[in-house]
Amino acid sequence: MTDFVTTAALNPPVLVFQPKGRGLIPRSLTLTAVIIIIAMLAVILLNVLHGGLGTISWEFLSKPPEHGMEAGGIFPAIFGTVFLVILMVITGVPVGVLTAVYLHEYTSPTSRTTRLIRTAINNLAGVPSIVFGLFGLGFFIGFIGHGIDTTLLGVEKPVWGQPAIIWAALTLALLTLPVVIVSTEEALRAIPRELKDASYALGATKLQTIIRIIIPQALPGIFTGAILAISRGAGEVAPIMFTGAAYYLPYLPKALNDQFMELGYHVYVMSTQSPDIEKTKPILYGTVLVLLVLTFLLNFVAIMIRSKIRSRRISV
Amino acid sequence: MTPYQFKPKSRWREFLGEKFIAVNAFAALIAILLIFIFIFKEATPIFTNGEVQKEASLNKMTFKQQFQPDKPAKWSWQPNSDLPKYSLWPLFLGTIKAAIIAMLFAAPLAIGAAIYSAEFASRRMREIIKPVIELLAGIPSVVLGFFALIVLATFLQDVFGLTYRLNILNAGIALGLAIIPIIFTVAEDAMNSVPTSLRDAARALGANPWQVSFTMVLPAALPGIAAGVVLGFGRAIGETMIVLMASGNAAIVSASFIDSARTLSATIAAELAEVVFGSAHYNVLFFIGTVLFLFTFVINLGGELVLQRLKIRFQGKLT
Numbered sequence: 001m002t003d004f005v006t007t008a009a010l011n012p013p014v015l016v017f018q019p020k021g022r023g024l025i026p027r028s029l030t031l032t033a034v035i036i037i038i039a040m041l042a043v044i045l046l047n048v049l050h051g052g053l054g055t056i057s058w059e060f061l062s063k064p065p066e067h068g069m070e071a072g073g074i075f076p077a078i079f080g081t082v083f084l085v086i087l088m089v090i091t092g093v094p095v096g097v098l099t100a101v102y103l104h105e106y107t108s109p110t111s112r113t114t115r116l117i118r119t120a121i122n123n124l125a126g127v128p129s130i131v132f133g134l135f136g137l138g139f140f141i142g143f144i145g146h147g148i149d150t151t152l153l154g155v156e157k158p159v160w161g162q163p164a165i166i167w168a169a170l171t172l173a174l175l176t177l178p179v180v181i182v183s184t185e186e187a188l189r190a191i192p193r194e195l196k197d198a199s200y201a202l203g204a205t206k207l208q209t210i211i212r213i214i215i216p217q218a219l220p221g222i223f224t225g226a227i228l229a230i231s232r233g234a235g236e237v238a239p240i241m242f243t244g245a246a247y248y249l250p251y252l253p254k255a256l257n258d259q260f261m262e263l264g265y266h267v268y269v270m271s272t273q274s275p276d277i278e279k280t281k282p283i284l285y286g287t288v289l290v291l292l293v294l295t296f297l298l299n300f301v302a303i304m305i306r307s308k309i310r311s312r313r314i315s316v
Numbered sequence: 317m318t319p320y321q322f323k324p325k326s327r328w329r330e331f332l333g334e335k336f337i338a339v340n341a342f343a344a345l346i347a348i349l350l351i352f353i354f355i356f357k358e359a360t361p362i363f364t365n366g367e368v369q370k371e372a373s374l375n376k377m378t379f380k381q382q383f384q385p386d387k388p389a390k391w392s393w394q395p396n397s398d399l400p401k402y403s404l405w406p407l408f409l410g411t412i413k414a415a416i417i418a419m420l421f422a423a424p425l426a427i428g429a430a431i432y433s434a435e436f437a438s439r440r441m442r443e444i445i446k447p448v449i450e451l452l453a454g455i456p457s458v459v460l461g462f463f464a465l466i467v468l469a470t471f472l473q474d475v476f477g478l479t480y481r482l483n484i485l486n487a488g489i490a491l492g493l494a495i496i497p498i499i500f501t502v503a504e505d506a507m508n509s510v511p512t513s514l515r516d517a518a519r520a521l522g523a524n525p526w527q528v529s530f531t532m533v534l535p536a537a538l539p540g541i542a543a544g545v546v547l548g549f550g551r552a553i554g555e556t557m558i559v560l561m562a563s564g565n566a567a568i569v570s571a572s573f574i575d576s577a578r579t580l581s582a583t584i585a586a587e588l589a590e591v592v593f594g595s596a597h598y599n600v601l602f603f604i605g606t607v608l609f610l611f612t613f614v615i616n617l618g619g620e621l622v623l624q625r626l627k628i629r630f631q632g633k634l635t
Contacts, residue, residue: 023526027436033428034437034445037496041452044463044493095343102341106334119620120345126547126616127351127609128554129457130581134605137588138354174347181344207333235456238556238581242588264458271462272561281466288459299454303447 045292052289055282061290065248070279074287079252080260081294084169084240085230087256092173093226096180097218101210103181104188125178129238136171136243159257166256168244175239176229183228183306187221188214190309224305231298235291237264247273263291355609358602371596372402377603393567393578395587395597402600404607406567410484410577414559415552417488417573418495423545425492426499430541433500434507435529453497461561464490469562476574482564484577490558495548502547502623506540507533509630536630543622550615554608556581580604 059073066072099117107114146161153159191214199209215222237245246259247269253260267287274280361368362377380389381403391405433445469486472478478485510533518532534541564576565586578586584601591598 023524023529026431026526026530030428030432030436033425034432037425037429037452038444038448040493041448044455044460045451047463047467048459095340098337098340099343102337106337117341117345119617120348122620123613123616124344124348126550126554126612127348128556128581128612130554130556130584131351131355131605131609131612134355134358134584134588134602135351138358138602139350143354177344177347205330207330210333210337231454235458237456237458238585241585264456267458267462268557268561271465277466284462284466288462291456292459295454295456296451299450303450 048285048288048292051281051285052287055286056289060283060286064250065283070274070276070283072283074263074266074283074290076249076252076261077263077266077287078290080165080245081234081263083253083260084165084172084244084262085233087166087169088172088176088233089226089230091170092176092229093180093222095173096177096225096229097184097215097222099177100181100184100188101214104185105206105210105214121178121181124174127175129175129236132171132175132239133242135174136167136239140167140170141243162257163242163244163246163259164257165244165253165260168240168260171239171243172233172236175236176233179229179232180222180225183225183302184218184222186306187218187224187309190221191217220305220309224302224309227298227302227305231295231302234298235264235295237262237268240265263287263294267291352606352609355602355605359599359606361596361599362603365599368596368599371400372600377402377404377600391569393583395600400597402596404580404604406569407578407580407583407604409569410559410563410567411553411579411581413484413573413577414488414491414563414579415549417485418491418552419545419549421489421492422496422548423499426496426544426548427503427541429496430500430503430507430544431529431534434504435525435533449497449500452493453501455493457494457555457557458561460490460493461558464558464562478574480564480574480576482562482576483574484563485574487559487563487577487579488573490562491552491555494555494558495551498551499544499548502544502619503537503541506537506544506623506626509540509627510536511630537626539622540626543619543626546615546622547619550612550619553615554581554612556585560585580608584608 061073061078062075063073064076065074099121103109103114103117141161141163144160145164145167146158149155149158149161195213195217196209199213204212240262244259245262245265249259249261267284270280270284270287271277274284277284362372362374380391381401391403392401393403393406394401429445429449433442437445464486465482468490469481469483472483472486472489473481476485514532514536515528518528523531559579560582563579563582565578565582566576567578567583568575570577584604587597588601591601
């Protein structure tokens with residue numbers, strides 16, 4: 001890092017800092033960038049709010065779609081989304097939490113294993129969502145589901161080897177795994193060493209310390225991770241397009257191998273495949289508003305919890 | 317009074333517990349491997365199966381093909397016609413064009429905002445900027461796609477008098493909105509991690525605040541900012557819903573930025589639902605998936621490497 005200083009010392013143009021005004025131009029240029037970003041966000045949010053607020057009513061939230069989605073509500077999509085993310089959390093969060101515990105409690109940060117796993121996590125976070133969709137189709141449906149059908153059940157008609165809510169949930173669980181891991185790790189880092197030492201001093205083993213001290217202490221962080229994962233998962237459409245989401249269903253999903261309707265997919269279907277976009281527009285805007293409020297509320301709660309954790313770390 | 321708060325449990329339990337946790341920890345690694353294996357597996361007939369190669373071989377996907385004797389050779393993606401055509405060139409071009417527009421739109425805004433936030437902003441202003449970026453990052457891509465399709469497309473058409481309502485410019489701008497948070501976060505992080513000693517050194521040499529930023533902090537953080545841009549590019553290449561909804565999806569070869577275009581990712585999303593399981597078309601779509609996977613994999617690995625080296629340089633260690 002010293003080369004910057006040496007460069008500064010040897011290079012006349014850098015060394016000669018003449019007072020050239022107060023840097024108003026760079027300051028105002030970069031401020032403009034901030035203002036443009038804020039303005040664009042405001043335009044999107046106000047547009048959705050303006051277009052969707054009039055549609056929101058109890059009927060809209062509690063009724064199924066009618067007349068080719070030009071009337072009625074979006075209850076099946078809300079139900080499907082909630083069902084989907086619950087399955088996703090149940091299957092994904094434990095794995096993510098245990099990964100974080102392993103990385104933080106069992107290995108040194110510089111060990112080869114840790115770095116390999118960390119690289120894998122970072123790369124998993126960067127895999128395009130459509131590739132997750134392909135993977136869900138090829139692995140969960142084509143390999144696991146089809147495998148269960150042919151070897152365990154021996155049935156002709158697919159029972160598990162078809163798009164289903166459990167496959168979509170598992171695909172999303174993989175996609176949101178990095179989110180859970182990162183949040184849990186942050187919480188683990190905030191746990192004071194003294195707590196662990198006290199536990200060991202009382203004769204606890206490592207496993208006992210993890211189960212009774214570390215995980216309970218990390219719960220807010222785990223919670224944050226789960227919420228962020230839900231907020232991310234609820235908005236993803238590409239991974240569930242081929243793994244379980246349905247265009248329209250007259251019934252609600254009851255079993256793990258049922259298909260389901262989902263808010264994000266509903267938005268996509270209505271905005272691209274509607275025969276008369278003007279007629280579906282109010283419902284479309286209403287659905288987008290519901291989806292946005294859902295994801296923002298979740299994000300907001302997660303950010304609140306996280307800032308609490310951070311302030312605790314500083315005080316300790 | 318008991319001497320111990322915890323009763324010592326069997327070693328087996330301890331051992332099994334550790335192994336169970338360790339197995340879970342490898343989930344991410346296994347997932348990455350499985351993703352590659354299972355996507356590439358469905359793409360292999362392109363390299364091995366003669367029947368499939370008659371329709372879609374690497375050669376046919378890459379180079380111009382002559383489909384009718386009296387017409388010139390061309391690149392064409394028409395998998396559903398009587399004579400299926402599987403040239404990836406139009407899709408590749410569409411993808412790159414969309415990503416370039418997204419970068420041109422997003423990079424200056426994101427880097428500008430990051431500089432402001434890291435260097436000039438008051439504490440209060442920063443408390444506004446951070447949530448704004450988090451909100452933007454929290455918007456699902458299908459909502460950005462919806463916004464581009466319904467609102468932005470009409471606006472751009474009216475302002476610029478465009479022939480096609482849905483075009484690559486429209487998709488690119490919406491895509492830019494999606495990658496601003498990525499570039500911003502990485503770039504701001506890089507600037508904030510520049511050691512105070514460097515800032516102090518510049519200040520001691522008589523630099524005023526903005527001279528400190530532009531002659532010291534920015535050059536030092538440049539690799540990090542570049543990594544942010546590269547990671548944003550990777551995301552732009554792989555993003556699906558926005559381009560699927562906003563680009564018009566016409567698979568044409570054109571250099572124009574106001575034509576309709578179709579990207580690699582959108583092609584998978586649009587065509588996989590109707591494709592015959594195990595057909596050449598099916599294999600080609602998985603081949604596209606493999607290409608996308610490998611491309612983003614390399615970009616992420618590279619970006620991560622740069623950031624790691626920067627961290628070591630600033631802090632002298634890996635945390």
